Amino acid sequence: xxxxxxxxxxxxxxxxxxxxxxxxxxxxxxxxxxxxxxxxxxxxxxxxxxxxxxxxxxxxxxxxxxxxxxxxxxxxxxxxxxxxxxxxxxxxxxxxxxxxxxxxxxxxxxxxxxxxxxxxxxxxxxxxxxxxxxxxxxxxxxxxxxxxxxxxxxxxxxxxxxxxxxxxxxxxxxxxxxxxxxxxxxxxxxxxxxxxxxxxxxxxxxxxxxxxxxxxxxxxxxxxxxxxxxxxxxxxxxxxxxxxxxxxxxxxxxxxxxxxxxxxxxxxxxxxxxxxxxxxxxxxxxxxxxxxxxxxxxxxxxxxxxxxx
Numbered sequence: 001x002x003x004x005x006x007x008x009x010x011x012x013x014x015x016x017x018x019x020x021x022x023x024x025x026x027x028x029x030x031x032x033x034x035x036x037x038x039x040x041x042x043x044x045x046x047x048x049x050x051x052x053x054x055x056x057x058x059x060x061x062x063x064x065x066x067x068x069x070x071x072x073x074x075x076x077x078x079x080x081x082x083x084x085x086x087x088x089x090x091x092x093x094x095x096x097x098x099x100x101x102x103x104x105x106x107x108x109x110x111x112x113x114x115x116x117x118x119x120x121x122x123x124x125x126x127x128x129x130x131x132x133x134x135x136x137x138x139x140x141x142x143x144x145x146x147x148x149x150x151x152x153x154x155x156x157x158x159x160x161x162x163x164x165x166x167x168x169x170x171x172x173x174x175x176x177x178x179x180x181x182x183x184x185x186x187x188x189x190x191x192x193x194x195x196x197x198x199x200x201x202x203x204x205x206x207x208x209x210x211x212x213x214x215x216x217x218x219x220x221x222x223x224x225x226x227x228x229x230x231x232x233x234x235x236x237x238x239x240x241x242x243x244x245x246x247x248x249x250x251x252x253x254x255x256x257x258x259x260x261x262x263x264x265x266x267x268x269x270x271x272x273x274x275x276x277x278x279x280x281x282x283x284x285x286x287x288x289x290x291x292x293x294x295x296x297x298x299x300x301x302x303x304x305x306x307x308x309x
Contacts (some may be wrong), residue, residue, distance in 0.1 A: 007069030088138035095143030117261025162198030187228030
């Protein structure tokens with residue numbers, strides 16, 4: 001399969017490309033990041049220009065587009081809502097329209113943050129979104145833009161962690177780096193989420209594409225935990241000092257710019273039934289994350305960053 005991945009220098013995009021480079025023809029789209037020693041082709045494209053986005057599919061002729069590119073920093077979106085709206089809402093619609101016109105399968109990545117977090121229990125695909133931040137609002141608008149023009153796109157609401165180029169693009173890396181450096185940090189006791197390890201997510205997305213699923217799906221772990229608990233579990237797995245992580249309510253976190261939903265727990269039952277699988281538990285994901293670290297994956301990813309050396 002010929003697969004085109006936008007945002008190929010980001011956490012999910014890069015890990016997806018690395019995971020499937022030996023099994024499929026993978027090409028990645030980046031904006032300005034310079035990478036080295038990659039097992040897949042990378043092309044630089046400025047997708048902030050509509051013309052470039054509109055010609056992407058016709059130029060590269062993929063069988064599948066995995067659209068990961070986005071402005072994903074929640075507080076950055078709050079500070080620059082116009083840029084967030086352009087990248088998170090308008091761009092996905094243009095790409096979806098081109099994929100539909102050229103009969104190209106599209107996977108569009110959305111977020112668990114589209115919900116306001118006031119529900120008691122897991123959110124399903126039938127629950128009505130009520131995004132509370134600019135990031136969440138623009139990501140939900142992106143979902144709607146894709147659905148308006150494409151009947152075949154697979155829209156995945158996700159939360160994930162793993163190793164990134166900078167070592168700073170996931171919550172797991174935040175905890176791990178600070179713990180290894182002996183630096184104190186906070187963990188939110190009242191923010192519940194159900195993240196997947198990024199390679200588990202990548203494999204699940206590929207299975208969904210191979211089965212030609214379409215429509216809206218929650219692609220998360222069936223289990224959840226607080227962000228504080230997540231940090232403590234990482235400390236214990238690595239044998240580091242969990243007391244460096246201080247419990248804190250997100251309502252008391254005056255260092256955050258954008259509002260956050262406290263319940264981010266999604267129900268992946270619809271996807272599990274469609275694929276006939278059980279998605280990984282929180283412990284299963286953390287075990288694989290640790291094993292990949294021990295086998296050198298983190299350092300291999302950091303070494304791909306030409307800008308760091």
